Amino acid sequence: MPEKTMRDAINEALHQEMAVDDTVFVIGEDVAGGNGSDGTVGCAGGVFGVTAGLYEKFGPLRCIDTPISESAIVGAAAGAALVGMRPVAEIMFSDFIGVCMDQIVNQMAKFRYMFGGKTRCPAVIRFACGAGFSAAAQHSQTMYQMMTAVPGLKVVIPSNAYDAKGLLLSAIRDDDPVLFFEPKALYQEACEVPDEPYTIPFGEAAMPREGDDVTVVAFGQMVGRAMAAIDGLEAQGISCDLVDPRTTSPLDSETILESVAATGRLVVVDESPPRCGLTADIAAMVSEKAFRSLQAPVKQVCAPHTPVPFSPDLEAEYVPSIDKIQAAIRETLQ
Amino acid sequence: MGLDKDGLLRAYRQMKTIREFEERTFTEIMNGQIAGFTHLYTGQEANAVGVCEHLSGNDTIISTHRGHGHCIARGADVKGMMAELWGAASGLCKGKGGSMHIADVDNGILGANGIVAGGPPISVGAALAAKIRGRDNVSVSFSGDGSVNQGTCFEAMNLAVVLKVPAIFVIENNYYSEHTSINYAVGCDDLKARTEGFGFPVFVADGADFFDVYRAAGEAIGHARAGNGPAGIFCEQGRFQGHFVGDPQGYRGEGELDNLRGERDCLQHFRARVGEYGDVSAEELDTIDAEVLSLIDEAVAEARTAPRPTAADLDSDVYINYAQGGA
Numbered sequence: 001m002p003e004k005t006m007r008d009a010i011n012e013a014l015h016q017e018m019a020v021d022d023t024v025f026v027i028g029e030d031v032a033g034g035n036g037s038d039g040t041v042g043c044a045g046g047v048f049g050v051t052a053g054l055y056e057k058f059g060p061l062r063c064i065d066t067p068i069s070e071s072a073i074v075g076a077a078a079g080a081a082l083v084g085m086r087p088v089a090e091i092m093f094s095d096f097i098g099v100c101m102d103q104i105v106n107q108m109a110k111f112r113y114m115f116g117g118k119t120r121c122p123a124v125i126r127f128a129c130g131a132g133f134s135a136a137a138q139h140s141q142t143m144y145q146m147m148t149a150v151p152g153l154k155v156v157i158p159s160n161a162y163d164a165k166g167l168l169l170s171a172i173r174d175d176d177p178v179l180f181f182e183p184k185a186l187y188q189e190a191c192e193v194p195d196e197p198y199t200i201p202f203g204e205a206a207m208p209r210e211g212d213d214v215t216v217v218a219f220g221q222m223v224g225r226a227m228a229a230i231d232g233l234e235a236q237g238i239s240c241d242l243v244d245p246r247t248t249s250p251l252d253s254e255t256i257l258e259s260v261a262a263t264g265r266l267v268v269v270d271e272s273p274p275r276c277g278l279t280a281d282i283a284a285m286v287s288e289k290a291f292r293s294l295q296a297p298v299k300q301v302c303a304p305h306t307p308v309p310f311s312p313d314l315e316a317e318y319v320p321s322i323d324k325i326q327a328a329i330r331e332t333l334q
Numbered sequence: 335m336g337l338d339k340d341g342l343l344r345a346y347r348q349m350k351t352i353r354e355f356e357e358r359t360f361t362e363i364m365n366g367q368i369a370g371f372t373h374l375y376t377g378q379e380a381n382a383v384g385v386c387e388h389l390s391g392n393d394t395i396i397s398t399h400r401g402h403g404h405c406i407a408r409g410a411d412v413k414g415m416m417a418e419l420w421g422a423a424s425g426l427c428k429g430k431g432g433s434m435h436i437a438d439v440d441n442g443i444l445g446a447n448g449i450v451a452g453g454p455p456i457s458v459g460a461a462l463a464a465k466i467r468g469r470d471n472v473s474v475s476f477s478g479d480g481s482v483n484q485g486t487c488f489e490a491m492n493l494a495v496v497l498k499v500p501a502i503f504v505i506e507n508n509y510y511s512e513h514t515s516i517n518y519a520v521g522c523d524d525l526k527a528r529t530e531g532f533g534f535p536v537f538v539a540d541g542a543d544f545f546d547v548y549r550a551a552g553e554a555i556g557h558a559r560a561g562n563g564p565a566g567i568f569c570e571q572g573r574f575q576g577h578f579v580g581d582p583q584g585y586r587g588e589g590e591l592d593n594l595r596g597e598r599d600c601l602q603h604f605r606a607r608v609g610e611y612g613d614v615s616a617e618e619l620d621t622i623d624a625e626v627l628s629l630i631d632e633a634v635a636e637a638r639t640a641p642r643p644t645a646a647d648l649d650s651d652v653y654i655n656y657a658q659g660g661a
């Protein structure tokens with residue numbers, strides 16, 4: 001099977017779905033490649049190159065550059081979706097949710113409920129997210145943990161190229177609004193990705209490692225780190241289940257609970273700040289539903305309650321490290 | 335003109351300092367010395383200096399992702415800025431902010447800003463404070479041609495008129511927002527008319543010409559200081575570098591960059607024309623050039639060896655006071 005980067009896998013999913021469904025279109029800042037000095041386009045395909053080639057293939061009506069106007073971009077996607085299109089909007093960095101929060105949280109998330117279940121809003125909004133580039137406080141946040149708290153939104157956070165392709169195809173075909181978060185640190189990471197289209201259902205976790213001693217749940221960029229942490233502990237005779245939920249809303253709590261029932265120990269890893277976040281959410285769910293299986297307190301490994309720092313030295317402290325994940329796993333075994 | 339000899343020399347020094355700061359930053363990024371996303375102001379120096387030479391005391395500026403020039407022009411410590419780019423604990427923001435968040439609020443710099451058009455509303459607040467306190471200060475927001483299409487920019491402009499506050503909206507047109515040309519992104523043919531439609535005057539300047547920016551800024555700031563409400567300044571000048579360091583710039587027209595560096599360099603223009611405004615010799619400017627270069631060398635040398643922040647610094651500065659129960 002060919003190896004592809006997460007960037008290419010997402011790009012391929014967009015190409016494939018646009019080819020078979022002419023209600024799908026892409027809209028965002030520089031997604032066509034900017035409209036340069038002479039009006040020619042197609043030099044970039046988004047700042048991360050994820051939408052490269054779509055303009056050339058599908059033309060200006062289906063790959064649309066916009067001014068810097070995030071509220072209007074999200075609103076336009078929501079509106080087009082309400083009347084039957086399947087837009088895929090790009091908001092360059094998830095931090096810019098700050099600019100267009102009303103359209104996401106008050107508008108598209110709530111249409112269906114407010115309108116008595118009589119409508120659908122099959123829009124997808126894609127975001128690059130996460131730390132690792134010294135991009136500082138306004139270009140490094142995750143935001144998916146906040147959006148997970150909003151009823152009406154589905155929230156996807158892939159951890160590898162294979163999942164990204166299958167989840168994006170599901171997202172576009174899904175009839176509800178979907179926020180699709182792409183850890184920017186993973187764009188260049190490659191794995192085997194089939195050429196043909198395939199879907200991965202929402203609410204079904206992956207289990208990239210299986211073991212007996214501890215259940216580790218990790219999201220997005222942290223899945224790879226958790227995997228490295230777990231592999232590093234193997235020599236010490238410690239084996240872990242690793243659960244990658246892939247979508248945080250809906251959440252596959254069943255897989256997590258089954259694993260905890262077997263291991264009796266839980267470590268939850270995320271690179272977001274800790275308060276009211278995913279790790280706390282899962283810790284609470286497990287302590288409520290599987291209290292009697294637990295043999296040790298649940299450990300949360302996440303960022304501190306601070307903005308993301310610029311300095312590379314501080315950022316390395318901010319994002320949960322392999323060491324910190326291993327320490328948490330060991331602690332649950334004491 | 336209103337600038338005496340000292341003023342002319344200071345303006346030149348400021349522009350030259352920005353130029354060398356940016357050129358050196360470019361080199362150090364290419365050398366792998368500086369992390370993160372860095373947007374250089376090279377070429378646009380006259381905009382920042384032409385405006386900021388009118389500011390003093392409690393006047394404030396707020397900047398953008400391309401903020402080094404604005405901060406230097408408003409008087410930020412160059413060594414502290416360089417240390418900040420290196421992520422050093424001695425940086426102006428202790429290494430926590432980096433290029434996109436350089437700030438020195440006590441000295442009138444309300445921060446570079448990573449969010450396009452994040453600044454204009456904040457500058458309306460600073461202008462409102464001046465009005466409430468009965469001071470004649472102005473509050474300047476710099477933002478790019480890309481920022482004018484953001485709702486926050488529209489809201490800020492309208493609010494400034496409604497409240498009649500001394501907010502100065504400096505729109506720096508360098509023709510692009512990332513890869514996208516202003517001709518595409520601004521839907522109307524006449525951005526000046528669109529902006530004036532909010533209800534304040536807009537003064538246009540050639541951003542390659544310090545003297546022209548200084549003139550336009552004088553008119554705009556004079557209008558606001560006199561209590562007439564907000565004003566706009568449009569500066570037209572391309573950037574000499576890519577959107578960020580590493581941008582392949584495929585969107586540029588043929589010969590565009592050479593033409594900018596060759597024909598529209600504000601430093602060359604200043605040298606060629608300063609004789610019309612005062613008795614300044616080429617030697618005096620050469621001396622400034624040399625002084626600036628050694629300042630930048632020192633700044634880099636100090637930044638390189640400056641102490642880095644440690645894990646203990648991570649969670650300070652989030653709040654001033656954060657009492658936790660049971661702590």
Ligand SMILES: Cc1ncc(C[n+]2csc(CCOP(=O)(O)OP(=O)(O)O)c2C)c(N)n1
Pocket residue numbers: 029068070092096099373398399400448449450451477478479480481482508510511512577
């Ligand atoms: C709200 C928001 N949207 C998008 C971006 C990404 N971005 C950073 S700079 C930039 C272009 C800004 O263009 P302009 O305002 O003309 O300033 P210039 O870069 O030309 O100085 C964009 C789109 C951002 N930082 N913030």
Ligand SMILES: [Mg+2]
Pocket residue numbers: 478479480506507508509510511512
């Ligand atoms: Mg611009």
